[in-house]
Amino acid sequence: MNNNSKVWLNGELIPRAEATVPILSHGFSRASAIFDVFGVHVGPKGPLAFRMDEHIKRLMKSAELLGMQMAYSDAEIVDAVKIVVRENNLGRGIVKMFAYWGEEALINLVLDSRLDLAIFAIPENEDLELDQPRPLSACVSKWRKIHPETVPVGAKACSNYLNGYLARRDAALRGYDIGILLSTDGFLAEGSIESIFVVKDGVLKTPPLGRVLSSITRMSILDAAPAIDISVKEGPITAAELLDADEAFTAHTGIKVEPIIRLEDRELPGPGPVTRQVMQAMTDIMQFKDDRFKNWFQDLS
């Protein structure tokens, strides 16, 4: 990452190298930090954020689900994002926001403290290739998605990503690009950092909220599908249905849609007709060619 970049931290712009947390802080030592990430695009008149309002809403929701208090309002966060994007001269890239208890906490909780907030503006780079979908191989992970009665899976909490890390590691060791997690009762949940869609007989399907992160890309695809005449359903998907899908793809902020072309030992079309249509629709939206969705972008200048 560009070490000359500036980070917005609790109202100050500081050098990236100084944006650190104490190891004994609750956010780090108990992994209670929450975060959110959205894309920044180069618009005709300046930088545009993709569905920033929804991402900030989700950050607020993560705090609420975990009983934490944010120190800044939605509007204040928008202002902070504008500052950090401008000061870093960000073109295509992402904004990553972390809210965390930066105070040391050995035994006692720091429940009354408001969360610190750090905002990073990160340009596209070789570790962060945006807009370049790759055909993926996927396996069903030996790890199950954390059960919503253990922690709220709708919170984008750092600790929840241990589950995702294990699934990615398991997949990599088995020679697959990604691992797909089933819920503890055997239904399709999601990937480590991506939502999963399947297609059967022309119908697009994805698991319901409640057991998966409320992905903004997932929501966008659900909103856009009817506009391109694709039938879409949110509902439980069994492992057998997943393995028998005609097509499957992943969805996440970094790269909107990536086709799965190998699922365990089965080859899938890469990409199949419905996946291709969804990819095209999302590309058109991201390239500002579809006016029906232009309110999904917010001006950052």
Ligand SMILES: Cc1ncc(COP(=O)(O)O)c(C=O)c1O
């Ligand atoms: C577990 C999980 N599911 C789904 C997604 C996709 O969410 P979004 O579309 O908001 O990036 C992510 C990405 O952050 C994720 O971490």
